[in-house]
Amino acid sequence: MNSLVSPSAAARRRLPAFLTHPSVLVGGLLILSVALMALAAPLLGTIDPSRIEPAMRLKPPSELAWFGTDLFGRDVYSRAVYGARSSILIGLCVAATSLLIGVAIGLVTGYFRWVDAIVMRIMDGLMAIPTFLLAIALVSLTRASVTTVVVALTIPEIPRVVRLVRSVVLTVREESFVEAAISVGTSTPKILVRHILPSTYAPLMVLGTYICASAILIEAGLSFLGTGLPPEIPSWGNMISEGRTFFQVAPRLVFLPSLFLALTVLGINLLGDGLRDTLDPRIAKRM
Numbered sequence: 405m406n407s408l409v410s411p412s413a414a415a416r417r418r419l420p421a422f423l424t425h426p427s428v429l430v431g432g433l434l435i436l437s438v439a440l441m442a443l444a445a446p447l448l449g450t451i452d453p454s455r456i457e458p459a460m461r462l463k464p465p466s467e468l469a470w471f472g473t474d475l476f477g478r479d480v481y482s483r484a485v486y487g488a489r490s491s492i493l494i495g496l497c498v499a500a501t502s503l504l505i506g507v508a509i510g511l512v513t514g515y516f517r518w519v520d521a522i523v524m525r526i527m528d529g530l531m532a533i534p535t536f537l538l539a540i541a542l543v544s545l546t547r548a549s550v551t552t553v554v555v556a557l558t559i560p561e562i563p564r565v566v567r568l569v570r571s572v573v574l575t576v577r578e579e580s581f582v583e584a585a586i587s588v589g590t591s592t593p594k595i596l597v598r599h600i601l602p603s604t605y606a607p608l609m610v611l612g613t614y615i616c617a618s619a620i621l622i623e624a625g626l627s628f629l630g631t632g633l634p635p636e637i638p639s640w641g642n643m644i645s646e647g648r649t650f651f652q653v654a655p656r657l658v659f660l661p662s663l664f665l666a667l668t669v670l671g672i673n674l675l676g677d678g679l680r681d682t683l684d685p686r687i688a689k690r691m
Contacts, residue, residue, distance in 0.1 A: 427678030434671025438664070442488035450482035453638045462654060471660050474646060484660045486638040491620045491668060494550065498557045498619035499612045505558075506565020507604065511596045513566060514573025524570070527563035535560040539622055540631050548634045553626065557619045568611055569604050576603045606683035613676030617669045624665055640665045 441448065449470070457477035465472045471480040513523045530538075535557075542556035576582060577600060585595050626632030627641025635642055640661035647657025 425678040425682050427674045427681065429678075431671045431674030431676075431678060434667055435675060438488050438668050438671065439492060441485060442492050445482075445485045445489065448485055450485050451479050453478060453483040453486040454636055455479075462650065464654075465656065471656050472654065474643070474657055475650070480643070480657060480660060483638045483643055484640065484664055487640045487643060487661060488664060488668070490550065490633060490637060490639045491623065491665070494554055494557070494623045495616040495620040495672075497554045498561060499616040501554065501558045502561035502565055502615055503608060503612055506562045507569050507601070507608065509562070510566040510569025510604075511573060511600065514570035515577060515592070515596060515600070520570070523566070527566050530560065531563045531567075533560070535618075536622060536625065539626060540629070543626060543631045548632065550633065550637070553623055553632055556626075557622055561615050561618070564615070565608070565611065568607055572604045572607065573600055576600050606679075609683065610676050610680045613672050613679065617672040617676070620665070620669060620672075 455478060457473070460469070460473045460477035461475055463469060463473045463477075469479045469481065471484070474480055474483070509523060513520050538560050539553075539556040542559070543552055546552045582595060582599050585599050590599075623632055624639070624641035624644070627639045628645040630645065632641055633639045635646075643661040644658050644665075647654070647661075651658055
């Protein structure tokens with residue numbers, strides 16, 4: 405009888421453990437804090453993060469600029485707070501887009517054997533290219549923008565989603581509830597969406613947190629190298645890149661964006677670890 409239980413029902417039974425897991429609570433609190441900071445940036449004592457004032461360049465912290473100013477006289481605190489918007493937007497867009505595309509390809513690839521041989525060879529080819537190098541190449545060929553960075557980071561993540569979904573489908577399609585659906589004449593799209601797709605929710609949630617954290621870090625690295633977001637857009641990577649020249653005399657230029665970046669990625673990773681612990685039956689039994 406256990407094999408006939410819907411995967412979604414099993415997930416609902418594990419919901420209390422999910423809500424009380426320490427890693428989920430701490431990670432969720434960190435992410436929520438950064439998200440609220442990004443949304444409420446104009447209300448947190450900030451000024452225009454792109455306003456250049458040459459007379460105020462490299463000023464120390466004061467009442468007017470809590471963390472001082474950078475090389476162009478821009479407020480470091482305001483740019484760091486507004487930079488959260490860029491990082492969170494890119495992380496969420498990359499995770500959502502790669503999951504949507506990867507799930508669609510993975511479901512078809514895992515269910516139809518004749519598609520598997522063709523699609524997986526393409527995915528293997530994409531995975532053979534380092535993510536960072538592929539992102540740099542795509543960004544370098546086009547104009548730097550948020551859209552370009554999202555596309556460049558999404559393409560390398562799709563094969564990971566496809567392989568995960570495919571592996572789940574290969575296992576679930578042999579289950580009795582799927583065979584029962586086939587025997588009563590259920591159409592293939594309904595089988596994929598109603599019976600197989602719910603089994604991918606738990607691993608996809610964990611993978612989604614990894615993709616989001618990875619996208620934020622890689623975007624910061626691209627911006628640090630000057631191939632990510634344009635300088636006029638507040639970005640933690642841009643701030644770290646601009647501040648490294650003056651690190652010995654003004655380490656505050658690097659400290660604040662680095663702190664926000666570390667806390668954001670830490671929160672996402674903690675959330676992912678908590679989701680893995682509560683949603684993976686093998687780990688949950690040992691807890």
